[in-house]
Amino acid sequence: MKLFVKFNFNMVCATVLKHELEKLNIKHRILGFGEVEFLETLSDVKQEAFALALSKYGIELVADDKRILVQKIKDTIVDMVYNKEADIQVKSSVYLSETLGHSYSYLANLFSEVTYTSIENFIIIQKIEYTKHLIITQDITLTEIAFKLGYSSVAHLSTQFKNTTGITPSAFQRIVTKRKEENS
Amino acid sequence: MTHNYTHIILADDDEDDRLFFTDAFDELKMQTKVSTFNDGVYLMEYLNQQDAIMPHLLFLDLNMPRKSGIECLKEIKANSKFKNITIAIYSTSASEEDIEDTFVKGANIYIKKPSDFKKLKKVLSNVVTRNWQYETSGLNRDNFLLRL
Numbered sequence: 566m567k568l569f570v571k572f573n574f575n576m577v578c579a580t581v582l583k584h585e586l587e588k589l590n591i592k593h594r595i596l597g598f599g600e601v602e603f604l605e606t607l608s609d610v611k612q613e614a615f616a617l618a619l620s621k622y623g624i625e626l627v628a629d630d631k632r633i634l635v636q637k638i639k640d641t642i643v644d645m646v647y648n649k650e651a652d653i654q655v656k657s658s659v660y661l662s663e664t665l666g667h668s669y670s671y672l673a674n675l676f677s678e679v680t681y682t683s684i685e686n687f688i689i690i691q692k693i694e695y696t697k698h699l700i701i702t703q704d705i706t707l708t709e710i711a712f713k714l715g716y717s718s719v720a721h722l723s724t725q726f727k728n729t730t731g732i733t734p735s736a737f738q739r740i741v742t743k744r745k746e747e748n749s
Numbered sequence: 750m751t752h753n754y755t756h757i758i759l760a761d762d763d764e765d766d767r768l769f770f771t772d773a774f775d776e777l778k779m780q781t782k783v784s785t786f787n788d789g790v791y792l793m794e795y796l797n798q799q800d801a802i803m804p805h806l807l808f809l810d811l812n813m814p815r816k817s818g819i820e821c822l823k824e825i826k827a828n829s830k831f832k833n834i835t836i837a838i839y840s841t842s843a844s845e846e847d848i849e850d851t852f853v854k855g856a857n858i859y860i861k862k863p864s865d866f867k868k869l870k871k872v873l874s875n876v877v878t879r880n881w882q883y884e885t886s887g888l889n890r891d892n893f894l895l896r897l
Binding site: 574623639680681682687690694697698701730731732736737739740741743744747 | 888
């Protein structure tokens, strides 16, 4: 028997953080969006132990300011794509700039400098990844996905999918289905 | 954890193709370390060594003597030791069915070998960047399918 599980990434990560912080007896406050405030001064030894504990989960401590802001941009985009796309009435550039309190051009330049890719490109990749996830896990049509993700039409989503991955959404679905058959 | 270098391996029996490939990466200056193997047997011998450094990205030519790219792909997919390797098929040309078949068998990327050097550089840089995004942005590698 096979079942699919749906993750709430934010909750999973917050739970892991809380668990590890409590294990190390660190007084803290979790501020959401991957931000943790320490309510005590952390010794180097403790900080290292914390970083090591988190690395098991693929979680990384980010310390320098630029990378922190880039991580916030990524988190905001992921949250935007996965949870709020249909509700956001403004352009994503305006949304990012208002949410993070910096001008969009500043955010865009910083993002490209650190990640070698543009914010626009990152948003497209996230949307396409979410589309793949929905195609696999839910009984939902591409038209419904296009609407959910705020595309003007299903053709627009379909074209962007093909341009990003080199294959069509239906080929993707076919490949994933065949893979499952071969592995079962 | 973050790593500084992307480790890349190419298995291809064509000497010119191997040379093109390493030259392209030399010129790209993308913090990559590239090794090449002359066929599938040499590749699998290396990968199966206990202390082998696992590549992040593995490029497989399909038509190789002794052991083909598809045979390597099957062996790699059957061993969980290799589950973190992104596999790119690097081939001259193939039918639509053959391409889809490599994806079904577990390849992540299918690249038709570009004819000119400039194009090759662009394609390879695209692959490394996209792979890096999968490694650093928590994307699900099972859904990593890319055709170039």
